[in-house]
Amino acid sequence: MTSRGRVRSWEILGMEGIIDSEDTPGGSWTPSGAVAVHGLPVLTPGEEVEFEWQPQEEPRYGHSFFTVRAWPLGTEPVPQSSRPTFGAWDIAPDGTVTEVTDLDRDEPIRLGTWSVGVVSMWNGEESWGVIDSEDTPGGCWSFFSALHPDEVIDSRSGTGFDIGGGVSELAVGEQVDFEWEPAVDQDGYRFRAIRVRPRRETPPWRIQRFDG
Incomplete structure (x- = not known):
């Protein structure tokens, strides 16, 4: 569904926020x-959006609601195909943002690398954790959404899913296969998981798809 709302908050370090509207009581994460904007994908507290x-x-x-796509009121959402395929920003503790270009990197960017690792930490309240492997020294940061089925992870902007079943957390000490990408600074980690696949048997996912 599409609604008009106002940005309650935006956490620049976590790159996430909350949008309030009459249709989403309690806020939409x-x-x-x-x-859906060009450049740095952030919203401003107090800003009106669709x-x-x-x-x-x-x-x-x-929060009982999840935002599939958001853009400033009075503008058109930028299609996924028109957004940069890769963007990285160095975000300082004071909120200062500096875009990082390929020239700032000491080695080529590696995307979509698969590795085998062990879960060293999982925060159940905040739904994120760390996976250790030889390929990701210092640990690879992972969010619960990396556990979602491929059709959800690879979905185009504007396509929504009502998701149930499956798994939403990892167990410390379990072995997983995971796809990762380099990150400038993801909560203090230099690597971020794209997909995570536990090796244990997991419940089937229940997915209801709808187009926005």
Whole structure:
């Protein structure tokens, strides 16, 4: 569904925020990947926006709604195909943002590398954790959404899913296969998981798809 709302908050270091509207009581949790703008995918607290959202079967961060796509009121959402295929920003603790270009890197960018690792930490309340492997020294940061089925991870902007079943957390000490990418600074980690596949048997996912 599409609604008009106002940005309650935006956490620049976590690259996530909350949008309030009459249709989403309690607020809709909004990751940076849902922000349909050119450049740095962030929103400004107090800013009016239009946004597409979906209800969550299980609340995340205390919110029962998830933002699929959001853009500033009075503008057109930038299609996924028109956004940069890769963007990186160095975000300082004071909130200062500096775009990082290929010239700033000491080695070529590696995307979509698969490795085998062991879960060393998992924060159940905030739904994120760390995977250790020889390929990701210092640990690889992972969010619960990396556990979603491929059709959800690879979905185009504007396509929504009502997701249930499956798994939403990892167990410390378990072995996983995971796809990762380098990160400038993801909560203090230099690597970020794209997909995570536990080796244990997991419940089947229940996915209801709808187009926004």
